[in-house]
Amino acid sequence: MEYTANSDKITRDFFDSLLLETRYIDSALPSTKFELFGEVFDTPIMTAALSHLDNTAKNGMVIYAEAAKKANAVHWVGMGEDKELEEITATKARTIKIIKPHKDNNEVFRKIEHAVKAGCFAVGMDIDHSFDGKGGYDNVLGLPMKAKTAEELKDFVQAAKVPFIVKGVLSAKDAEKCLKAGAAGIVVSHHHGMISYAVPPLMVLGEIKQVVGKDIPVFVDCGIESGMDAYKCLALGAAAVSVGRHLMPFLKKGADATAARIMEMNAELAGVMSRTGIASLAKMDSSVIHRRTF
Numbered sequence: 001m002e003y004t005a006n007s008d009k010i011t012r013d014f015f016d017s018l019l020l021e022t023r024y025i026d027s028a029l030p031s032t033k034f035e036l037f038g039e040v041f042d043t044p045i046m047t048a049a050l051s052h053l054d055n056t057a058k059n060g061m062v063i064y065a066e067a068a069k070k071a072n073a074v075h076w077v078g079m080g081e082d083k084e085l086e087e088i089t090a091t092k093a094r095t096i097k098i099i100k101p102h103k104d105n106n107e108v109f110r111k112i113e114h115a116v117k118a119g120c121f122a123v124g125m126d127i128d129h130s131f132d133g134k135g136g137y138d139n140v141l142g143l144p145m146k147a148k149t150a151e152e153l154k155d156f157v158q159a160a161k162v163p164f165i166v167k168g169v170l171s172a173k174d175a176e177k178c179l180k181a182g183a184a185g186i187v188v189s190h191h192h193g194m195i196s197y198a199v200p201p202l203m204v205l206g207e208i209k210q211v212v213g214k215d216i217p218v219f220v221d222c223g224i225e226s227g228m229d230a231y232k233c234l235a236l237g238a239a240a241v242s243v244g245r246h247l248m249p250f251l252k253k254g255a256d257a258t259a260a261r262i263m264e265m266n267a268e269l270a271g272v273m274s275r276t277g278i279a280s281l282a283k284m285d286s287s288v289i290h291r292r293t294f
Helices: 007-017 060-071 082-089 105-118 150-160 172-181 201-212 227-235 245-251 255-275
Strands: 018-020 034-036 039-041 045-047 075-077 095-099 122-126 164-169 185-188 218-220 240-243 289-291
Touching: 007 018, 007 201, 018 227, 045 060, 045 075, 045 255, 060 075, 060 082, 060 245, 060 255, 075 082, 082 095, 082 105, 095 105, 095 164, 105 122, 105 150, 122 150, 122 185, 150 164, 150 172, 164 172, 172 201, 185 201, 201 218, 201 227, 227 240, 227 255, 245 255
Parallel strands: 045 240, 075 095, 095 122, 122 164, 164 185, 185 218, 218 240
Antiparallel strands: 018 289, 034 039
């Protein structure tokens, strides 16, 4: 298999290298019910923590939330103004707010407090926006960023009072630090190719799961386009997956179309579960997966 520097292509190739065996005997109709932090959802297929969707659709961020609500899926949201977050949570979508690693920790604490007051049932930080790729700290839309220490993460966790999730983990080493800091979950992601030649999330997922065990849920982001992709993530140990870019064409058609695609992907997931002898998410089995070597 020929790899290039494009991390998204590498990730897609890895997805497509994973093959499934079937298990029909003693199988039953599957359930995709997903529980997170005491709440129950119809699907482990979640929206991704996107931002600034007005170029995709007018009021795109709110439409995106409405779609998650209609699909009874977990909704994630990234960068944005306070008022926009309030409009998102007003849809009643169960929302997780991901905050950038602002240089000024006071801004981080302020955003955590606002997100909780706005009704988010979890918050978190996007750690892979720490650096600019040129040896300096990142700057996102004029806002200075800075890498955070494990102690700073611990402070954010304690300040949140709701589950705190770290997004952008792509190594067992960072996963271990997140666990020690008290994170309630991590998102395995290379942020749509933030670094060239990034290891595919599923390639490192097993190592990360060995570190965190069953202590906290591990989510997978990047390149998920179907229920089959979601199944492969779940079979290899993910608790749930996030879908972002794949939903953008549907978002242009509105919340109903976007929700319909999420539910269609969930049906695809259920279809694969039924054909591999998996009756529920708790019964996911990595031995169903085989890596293509031919």
